[in-house]
Amino acid sequence: MKHLLFCMFFLSVFGLYAQNASIYGTISDENNQPVPYATISLKGTSKGTMANDQGSYRLEQLEAGQYTLVFSAVGYIKATQQIDLKANESLEINFTLQTDLEALNEVVITSNRVRETLDEVPSSVSVLSSKQIESYQQTSTNIADVLLEIPGISLSTNLTSNTGQTLRGRKMLILIDGIPQSTPLRNGSRDINTIDPNTIERIEVIKGATAIYGNGADGGIVNYITKKTDAAKPFESTTMIGSTGALKTIEKTVGANISQTFSGNLDKLGYVVNGTFRQTGVFRDADGEVISPYYGIGETDQYSLFGKLNYQIADNHKVELMYNYFSSNQNSDYVAQVGEYGVTPSIGVLGEDLAVDQGNRYNHNAQLTYDFTNIFKNTDFKLNLYAQDFRTVYGYTTSFYDPNLGFDGGQSSIISTKMGARFNFNTTYQFGEVSGNVLYGLDVLNDVTAQELIDGRPWVPETDMTNIAPYAQLKTLYKNFVFKAGIRFENIGIHIPNYVTLTRYAAGATTPSSGGVAVDGGDLDYNATTFNAGLRYNKWSVFKPFVSFSQSFSIADLGRTLRSATESTVSQINSDAVIANNYEIGFNSRIGQTNFSGAYFISTSKFGATYTELPSGIFEIDRQPERVYGFEVAADTKLSQHFNLGGSFSYTEGKLDVENNDNFDTYMNSDRIPPVKGVLYLGYNLSNAFNARISYIYSGSRDHFEANENGDYSYGQGPISSFNLVNLSTSYQMSPSTTIGLGIENLLNEDYYNLLSQFAARNNDYIKANGARFNVSLTVKL
Incomplete structure (x- = not known):
């Protein structure tokens, strides 16, 4: 027995000695900059x-012998190197990875419910990466401004409301990890600014x-995809502090923000947690007003x-839990001094x-995701269970005057629970x-939405919608062809209780006006039943064409229709759904x-969803057929090792068939159709340590409507004048863990009015845009 134990001990020591070789080194790129988290x-x-x-990196406890080392990293070309490792040798292998010039074509999107590259999608898709989001929010921390350079999306309003910020002239459905944020049953236009940029990993x-x-994606979808649990270490920390303010007159404009992120991976458990607080100061225009x-x-x-937790139950199935809370409340020392439109x-x-404070009072989102890979032959299964609880409060208005009740x-306030x-x-x-x-698969959604006044008066009754929708989507790849086709069956039931429409009075009147x-x-x-089909051809990198047809389904702001009802029963109300048909042809090229x-x-619909203002000031929805059309072009090029240049141009127009005779000759309002938008940018990168980006945004004019005999314009028909913006963002990596940033919004201090201020043609809304503003930040990663 002693001899046996001695032999076992000797063999184990010999084995440890034989496996005492190691490999170590550094992975860098062609600019001699380190490539973090490369795989070896x-x-x-x-x-x-x-x-x-x-x-x-370091690989230890290796046996002597000949090996093939494999180096890979996201955005770089995978490479190999043959080595001959001797016993007890510590071999240094430093390796340079080459940037993958085709990486942009391999961008992965997930908003189609399955991971796909852009070359597998026969439609127009834009993706903002985490680096782009960081660069854009260095200029403005408002998430609506982060979207402004995307072709097809209208410019932001600089307000809590995103009225007029459409996608290709139609309403877009806003999502957080696939959870609907929009409230199509009572479209309050408060869905874009429902998440903090520091929470977002990418935007699709x-x-x-x-x-x-x-329901509700006539123009398309914007999906905010939250941060992943993919940290490389058990514990990582990112701290960001910053300050904002006006450059013209800084008094009372200074704001502050702080954001803390913890993330890590512990064996099978991954986690990421973020908390952010922002406080903005007074906003001033180019004159300092x-x-x-x-x-x-x-x-x-x-x-x-x-917060997000991801647990790998086994090799083929995992579970993930996500929660996000967002709140934005205005508490101003100022009140509005109403001006005169156009003057x-x-x-x-x-x-x-x-x-009371106005703004998005709260927005809770929670989601449980279960993934089972290969649940049965060649089939993966995913289950999403989600919930959203949302409330937004609007500003005070005398239009809710009621002498009988003493108001x-x-x-x-809109309250929505999904x-x-x-x-x-x-x-x-x-x-x-x-x-x-x-x-x-099958989608099931329950959406309960109501609109009430803070004083308790109901305005839109509690509308209870249940939607059950089976669907199927086929994708076929054959040589260089990609064909996709799908079908979805919408089965929606909406229950509306008995209600009384809100009594309205003209200012100072004692008799109700409505x-x-x-x-x-x-x-x-x-x-x-909605359909989609598309075909893409990918043989030539210099020209990859696609053609597609798709449909959407939406209930055109049912709440607005209900609150202004003049009929005595719900069944008499004209609330036909909108089915939009999108026809598209396009290409990608390198x-x-x-x-x-x-x-x-070209986007058409038999029923419209355009708001018209009546002489009483009440809005109703026009149901005439609509035709929206336009084009988008974009380009990006690497001028040199350090410089890249790019830009885009978007044109959208829309007309109505007012007489319902297939003659589309009436222009749609500018709250739906934006003027042309041009973007030009120049980026500079010095060894990944210093980055600078300057962008020029041009917003054109749109003037299709005539004033009435009093010289006034209806809502949405005010003439829009062109304006030009220049934004700057810079960052400098002081050390491996510390980065400072400086951004300037409206660098040239352009004096202009936002689109809504111009097209709304109302005194209250005639508000100038921000003058030049700065945003400085310090980020420390540990």
Whole structure:
């Protein structure tokens, strides 16, 4: 027994000695900059490791022999190197990875419910990476401004409301990790600014009508994808502090923000947690005048709390839990001094606002995701269970004057609660040279939305919608062709209780001008089938064309229709759904280090969703047929090792068939159709340490409408004048862990009015845009 134990001990020591060789080194790029978190493995073995944030790595406990080292990293070309490792040797291997020039074509999108590259999608898609989001928010921390350079999306409003910020002239559906943020049952236009940029990993924009996520995506979808649990270490920390303010007159404009992120991976558990607080100061225009606080985002306290846990139950199934809280409330020391449209702007003057704080009071989102890979033959399963609880409060207005109840005015609030489930199956197939997948499943959504006044008066009754929608999507790959086709069956039931419309009075009147109608509730049913089909050809990198057709389904702001009802029963109300048909042809191209893309689209619908202002000031929805059309082009090129140049141009126009005779000869209002938009940018990168980006944004004019006999314009028809903006963002990496940033919004201090201020043609809304503003930041990563 002693001899046996001695032999075992000797063999184990010998084995440890024989496996005492190691490999170490640094992974860098062609600019001699470290490539963080690159993967290094030994081909044909289970041995491997990941480089640290400085590109350094080490492989230990290796046996002597000949090996093939494999080096890979996101955005770089995978490479190998043969080595001959001697016993007890410590071998240094430093390796340079080459940037993958085709990496942009391999951008992965997930908003189609399955991971796909852009070359597999026969439609127009824009993706903002985390680096782009960081650069854009260095100029403005407002998430609506982060979207402004995306072709097809209208410019932001600088308000809590995103009225007029459309996608290809139609309403877009806003999502957070696929959870609907929009409230299509009562479209309050408060869905874009519902998340903090520091919570977002990437933004995916799918353009054109789509029904993949259900009700409300006539122009497309914008999906905010939250940060991933993919940290390389058990614990990582990112701290960011910053300050903002005006350059013209800094008094009372200084704001502050702080954001803290913790993330890590512990064996099978990954986590990421973020908390952010932002406080903005007074906003001033180019002349240094205080901007009117009416629906503004100046003097706002913004809170955000985000968390995500991911647990790998086994090799083929995992579970993930996400929660996000967002709140944005304005608490201003100023009140609006109303100007005169087209003459003098509305400004802010010191005063006491007796109303409660306006803004997105709260937005809770929670989601549980379960993934089961290969649940049965060639089929993956994903289950999403989600919930959203949202409330937004609007500003005070005297239009809610009611002498009988003793109210001089009032504030309204939209409350929406959603709960849903998605059951998704993805089955892959291959028959010879033909391969692809079939995505199919069932969506279930319950949406309860109401609008009430802060004083308790109901305005829109509690509308309870249940949507059950089975769907199927086929993708086929054959040689250089990609074909996609899908179908979705919408089965929507909406219950509306008995209600009385809000009694409205003209200012100072004692007799009601409208409202007070008792409406018998009931059930509304909407059943529709929507289709999509597309074809892409990928043989030539210099020209990859695609053609597509897609449909969307939406209920055109039912709440607005209900609150202004004049009929006595719900069944008599005209609330036909809108089915939008999107026809598109486009291409992607790469010539050397230059990328091009372009698309032309036509979007039609039998029923419209355009707001018209009546003489009483009440809005109604026009249901005439609509035709929206336009094109988008974009280009980006690497001028040299340090410089890149790019730009885009977007044109959208829309007309109505007022007489319903197939003659589309009436221009649609500018709250739907924006003027042309041009973007030009120049980027500079010095060894990944110093980055600078200057962008020029041109917004054109749009003037299709005539004033009435009093010289006044209806809402949405005010003439729009062109303006030019220049923004600057810079960052400098002082050390491996510390980065400072400086951004300037409206660098040239352009004096202009936002689009909504011009097209709304109302005194309250006639508000100038921000003058030059700065944003400085310090980021420390540990």
